[in-house]
Structure formats: C-alpha cells, structure tokens
Amino acid sequence: MGNVIAASQKSSAKIEDKINVSTLPPDPPVNMGLESRLNSDIYLGSTPSSFTEANLEDSQIGTIQSPGTVEDLHKKCKDLFPSVFEGAKLIVSNGINNHFQLSHTFTLSSEGGSGYRFGGTYVGTKMIGPNEAYPILQGDIDPRGNINSTVIHQFGPKLTSRLSVQIQNGKLSASQLTNDYKGDNCTCSLALANLDISKRAGVFVAHYLQSVSSNLALGSELVYQCGRNVPGGEMTMLSAVARYSLGDIVVSGALGAESIHTYYYQKVNEELQVGVELETNYSLKGSTLSVGYQYDLPVTDTCFRGTIDSNGTVGAVLEKKLNPLPFTFLLSGVMSHKQKQFKLGCGLIIG
Template sequence: MDASSSSSSSSPAPVPDTPPRDAFPRNPGTVEDLHKQCLSLFPMFFEGAKVLVNKGLNNNFQVSHTMTLSSQQPSGYRFGATYVGSTMLSPTEAYPLLLADMDPSGNLNANIIHALSHRIRVKCLAQIQQSKWQSAQITTDYKGDLYTASLTLGNPDLINGTGVMVLHYLRAITRNLSLGSELAYQASPQLPGGHVAVLALAAKYATDDFTLAGTLGNAGSFHASFYQKCSDNLQVGVEMETNFKMQESTASLGYEFDLAKGGFLVRGSVDSNLTVKSVVEKKLLPLPFTLALCSMINHRKNQFQFGCGLIIG
C-alpha cells in the first residue's frame, strides 16, 4: 500500500454543517406583549403643564414628584416610588420590582413584579380610588424554551363567584413564526346567563427588523400591528382595530425618531379619525433637565390641545 492511499484512508470523515444557534426557535414572549413593540412608538400625549422630579435615593430606591395642571384630566400632585431589587436574571431584568404612585386624597396605583424562578414571573396590580378597593389583578407567566403560558385573574371574588379569568398561550413554530390563543372568561350577575367566554387566536411573525402580529376573536374583533425598524434613528408602526359586529375600524400610524447624540426624541401618530398627535423631548444638557412639548389636533372636530412638561432628574 502506498503513502497516498494510507493518508486518504486515515483522513477524518467530513462533519455535517450545523445550523447557527440563531436559526433555532426561541421563547416568543407573551400574548399580552404581542403588539407592545408597535404601541411603544405612539406618543404619550398630555394636555396642560406638567413637572416631574425624579430623585434616586440609592441604587435600589427612587422617588418621584409630579405636579399636573390640566383642564382635560385630573390635576394636582402625585408622589411615586420605585424599588428595584438586586436579583439580576439578565442585564435588563432585576427583581423584585415595586412601583406605586399616590395623590393627597389617597388614590393609589401599585404594581409588584417578581420572578419566582428563571421561568416563572408573577405580576400583581392594585388600584384604590375614593378610599375603596377599585380593582386587583394577578398574572402568572411560565416561560418555557419554546412557549409562554399565562394565567390572569381580575377582581376575583370566590364568595360571590364573580371575576375575570384570562388564559394565554403562545408557542414558537419556527425561528420567526409564533402561534397562540387567548381564552377570556367573565362571571357577573349583570351578564346574560351570568357568564361569557371569548376565544381569540394570535399569531406573530418577527425578524430582527420588523414584527407583524395579529389577534382574531370569535366576538368579531380583529387587532393587527406592524413594526418596522428603518434605521438606528427611525422606527415606524401601524396598528388597526376592527369590530365586525359594530362595523367599526380604526387605523393608526406612529413613528419614533431618536437622535441620541443630540438628546432629541420625537414621537408622532395619525389615525383614520384625522387625529394627529406629536411629542418632542429635548435634553437640556449639561443640566439634568428634559423639556417635553406635545400637541394634538382633531381635524374633524376642529379641536387643538397643547402640553408642556419639564422632567428633572
């Protein structure tokens, strides 16, 4: 046997190509956040004047003071507090997370978010208005490798048998496609028959640059959204909500332009009802101030509103 045949026989067998890690499906998130990426682009409009002061007391605790003057929404002072725990599950996730704000009348909004493990998240929301317990909601999310299952209980009353229960399930079918469903059940003596259930189907197709999501319910409702990242500075989103029974449909277009180097941020939107909203935020460096200007005009009703805010801290 010659040397050439010996070397060829001892050469290792070729290794088949393995797909990159990003090619495999991953956790698709929750049904609740299906349209979150698109909706985050729309401006948070306010009317009148607002001053917000943020003060960090330490690495975990922060308080805020908000003064609002408006003819369209409740005016006055609100105190807020935020606590961020030291348990880090990722660079952007720290638990437990406690958020609350209250006005001098005792009206309170409180949120508690905690991770019982790497897969289980619990969210509790409570609202007190006019010295009465207004609403309570508990949500538990279980995140598997390829799916997320959620259970939400709203205003549960086991004695009277009333409340709302919502089940969510979203599973990754491929690297980009996710399918799921939503089941909402409500029990109340005011409802015909004492209870009602609504089933909805959900789907999401997402890449690194865009996300297309939609939900279709058996009650005749349809909700769709589209998100597109155009560049490092510009993002756009389109949302449409349709009620086939009421024969009503509304479409909205939103955008966000973020010029980080100049401390300049613009969010705007326009909908099919000819309502245009815009919010401009400018950081007043080197001071820790941010100036916010917002406006809203409804061409059909010939209405115009303006807001001015100052964020300190």
C-alpha cells in the first residue's frame, strides 16, 4: 500500500507522489538485512519483509493463492534498486534475546542527516510461521526527542493491523492506521493517515487485489484526500493495478487517470536479477525509465546493487560481509550527470 502520508500538497497532478513518498527510511526487522539495518529509522506504514504475510515465492504453482497486498505488488522489482547514501554510517545492533533487539545508529552527512538514533524492536510469542510472529513493536528516538514508532499485530488468521506514529519537536507530525484482510484468493486493505477532525483533513486509501488465476492478479486502488492545502478542498484518485508472473518473470503495473506505472522483474540466474521501472505522467507529458540489478557472489559473501535512469543518474551499493567477524562493510556511490554531482558514502554494520 505504501505510505499515504504527504509532506506537501501543491497540485492535483502531484497527488500520486504525495501518497507514495515518505521522508522516513524503512523499518528494521528483527533479523535485520543489510539495507534495513543501514536505514534503521522507521518508515510509517512499512512492514518488515521477514514478517510479511504475502510471500509469492511460497505460492504453489497451478494453485490460486492469496495475491498479497497492493503495497507489495511491485516489491520484487523495487528491492533490486539500491538505497544509496552519502557520508558515513555506523550501525551497532545487539540481540538481547529471541524477542528483543537494540540498535545504535551513528550518521555523519553533509546533507543535514548527522546524529545518533537509538532503536529497539520487540517480537511477541504468537507464532504464525517460521519467520512470522506477533505482535511487533518497533521504535527509535534521537537526542532531541523525535520519535518514530510502529506496532503490528495479527488479530486473526486473516486480519493484520499496523499503527505508525511520528513525533517531531514535541508534536504529532504523522500517523497512519492500516488494516489488511487476506482471503483465500483475494486481499482487501484500508488505510487512514494524518486524520485531523478539527481541520477536516486526512487521507483514506482502499485496496482490493484478486487472484484471477495462478499467474494473474487484478485489483484497484482508491485514494481520497481532503484538507485546506488540497486544491478544491478534496480530491479522489482511482487506479487499476495488475500483476502477471510466469516462473522467474514478474510484470506489474498501475494505471491511473494521470499516470501509468509499470515494472518488469526477471531472475536471470542464481547470481543475477534485473528490474525495469517505467513511469509516465500524462499531465506533465514526461516519462522516466529506471533499470536496476542485483548481482550476488556467494563465494565471497558480496552483493552488488546498481541502477541507472533516463535522467542521467547512476547509483550503486556494494555490501561485503567480513567473515568470520560479525561485520558488514558498505560502499555507496551516486552520480548525477544532469546536475554534475557525485556523492560517496561508506558504512559499517556490527552485529
């Protein structure tokens, strides 16, 4: 479903960007991956991949399964694109026990992101699967008292709820409540974000995704936004979504009144995966093409992710495990040929 929290509300042409873009980094699951550890702050509305109910790789071929959520519709392709960063980062994580983990994140950056954050993750004892347990409580805080927190719980075999809150400068700056219902061959999701009854402001999102066959899933997305900063006081956007999977190939997309977004993913072999993202905006009369890939070298415990887009931006992240020590070294670089800028970052994960 993505984040429905918008930092700015300028025009109806930008409503899709407002709904899907957040300034916060992703959630760190308990069994932290490299990128999720590196970006250890919490994304409002994001669910840790290790606890996500919808796992398409576990679907049985030839059998109609639950299609997962619309939020994860393009997940396979999006995961290939690197999370580039600038400056230096040090992340120290410590697992207290099987249910509780602490993390310390030190960041040094010229872009204003320097500082320290303390984070914690608790996973309950309600086991749903081998890598899935509830409730999940996540949060982090910086020395100025800014807090990000997320609570995820499964109330039944088919209903999962998630509440995310962000507090900045002593005030509630963002909030989001999401409920996902997973049927035998369909999924329904409802989200309510930044609700302010006194100002008559908020964002409502409804998703429906249906498995038509073992390979094809079709659905729709309805977004309603109201508030003083919204042109006309309110706006509504309806989109059609689809995903077609065939073996190691997944094609997905979303078609709206003002834009079309398509994704292509393919697992070439055990080492190489590629993905293509194409976004076309009718009102702006422009398109952006991005190509991403991931190359794994299991022998050397190295993972390389890279991307290039039609705007002339090239980025890459190298992740290297320093076995037998519990260290992971990261090297990031991004170059913008249009702006003639180059940014370099390095990081170390301990734990």
